[in-house]
Amino acid sequence: MNYTVLTLFPEIIESYFSASIMAKAVERSLVRYKIVNIRDFAQDKHHSCDDAPYGGGAGMLMLAEPLALALESAGAAKKNEENRRHTPRVVYLTPSGKPFTQGLAAELAQEEEIALLCGRYEGIDQRIIDLYVDDEVSVGDYVLSSGEVAALCVIDATYRLGAGVLRSESLAEESFAGGLLEYPQWTRPEIFMGLSVPEVLLSGHHANIRKWQLEKRIEKTLAVRPELIERGLAEGIFDAGTRLLIEKVKSSVGDDRNRTDDLLNAIQAL
Numbered sequence: 001m002n003y004t005v006l007t008l009f010p011e012i013i014e015s016y017f018s019a020s021i022m023a024k025a026v027e028r029s030l031v032r033y034k035i036v037n038i039r040d041f042a043q044d045k046h047h048s049c050d051d052a053p054y055g056g057g058a059g060m061l062m063l064a065e066p067l068a069l070a071l072e073s074a075g076a077a078k079k080n081e082e083n084r085r086h087t088p089r090v091v092y093l094t095p096s097g098k099p100f101t102q103g104l105a106a107e108l109a110q111e112e113e114i115a116l117l118c119g120r121y122e123g124i125d126q127r128i129i130d131l132y133v134d135d136e137v138s139v140g141d142y143v144l145s146s147g148e149v150a151a152l153c154v155i156d157a158t159y160r161l162g163a164g165v166l167r168s169e170s171l172a173e174e175s176f177a178g179g180l181l182e183y184p185q186w187t188r189p190e191i192f193m194g195l196s197v198p199e200v201l202l203s204g205h206h207a208n209i210r211k212w213q214l215e216k217r218i219e220k221t222l223a224v225r226p227e228l229i230e231r232g233l234a235e236g237i238f239d240a241g242t243r244l245l246i247e248k249v250k251s252s253v254g255d256d257r258n259r260t261d262d263l264l265n266a267i268q269a270l
C-alpha cells in the first residue's frame with residue numbers, strides 16, 4: 001500500500017510512520033509513504049495557505065491553489081481527466097464526510113495508492129473537492145482541529161489489513177468481523193484483586209470456549225451496538241447457530257445469569 005499525506009504538519013505524520021509495527025511494515029516495504037507539505041506550494045512570499053471565506057463567516061479556509069499544486073505533485077489528476085487510472089484515490093478528511101467504518105477501511109485497503117488530504121482552519125475551498133476528491137471521509141461525529149489525526153486513523157485501520165502485516169487469525173475475530181464486537185479477554189494472573197478468570201476459559205474444552213466467546217460477543221454487541229446485530233440479521237451474515245444464540249440472548253436480557261448451559265445445549269443440539 002502506498003500512502004501520500006498532504007498536510008501543513010508533516011512532523012505529526014512522520015512520527016507515526018517511524019514507530020512500532022508501522023515502522024517494521026515500512027522497513028519490509030509492505031507500506032510506502034510520502035508526506036507532502038502543502039506550504040511548499042504556497043504562492044506568495046509569506047507562504048500563505050489560507051484566506052477568509054467569501055460571504056463571511058468565522059475563521060479561514062485553505063486556499064485552492066497550493067492544494068491543487070500539492071495534489072498534482074502527488075500524482076492526483078482532476079476527476080474529469082481521462083487518464084486517471086494510475087492516480088491515487090484522493091480522500092479528504094472532513095467531519096461532513098461519510099462515516100469511516102471497518103467496511104470502508106477494507107475497501108480502501110484494496111487500493112494501490114491513497115492520497116489523504118488533511119484540512120485545517122475551517123476546511124478547504126470547495127473547488128478542490130469538486131475537482132480532485134474521490135471520497136470525503138469523517139472519522140466520527142465530532143470536530144477535530146485538523147485532519148492529521150483523522151488521516152492517521154484511516155492509515156492505521158487500512159495498512160493492518162494489508163497482506164503480511166498481521167496474522168489473518170488476529171483479524172478474524174476482531175470487533176466488527178462477522179458483524180459482532182469482540183469478546184472480553186483475560187491474561188495472567190488467574191485472580192487479580194479478587195476477580196477470577198471465568199472457569200470455562202481454564203477448562204481446556206475448546207468447543208465450549210468458542211461457544212462461550214460467541215455468546216459474549218453477542219451480549220456485548222446487543223448491549224452497546226444493537227444496530228450492528230440488526231444490520232447483520234437484515235444482511236443475512238449470521239449462521240443458524242449465531243442467530244439462535246442472538247434470539248436467546250435477546251429474550252434472556254434481564255433474566256438471571258444462569259442461562260449459559262441452556263444456550264450451549266441449544267447450540268449443541270443444532
Ligand code: SAM
Nearest residue numbers: 093094095119122123138139143144146147150
Ligand atoms: N468547519 C468544519 C466543519 O464544521 O465541518 C470543521 C473544520 S475542522 C476545525 C479542520 C479540519 O479538521 C477539517 O478540514 C478536517 O480535515 C479535519 N477534521 C475535523 N474533524 C474531522 C472528522 N471528524 N473527521 C475527519 N476530519 C476531521
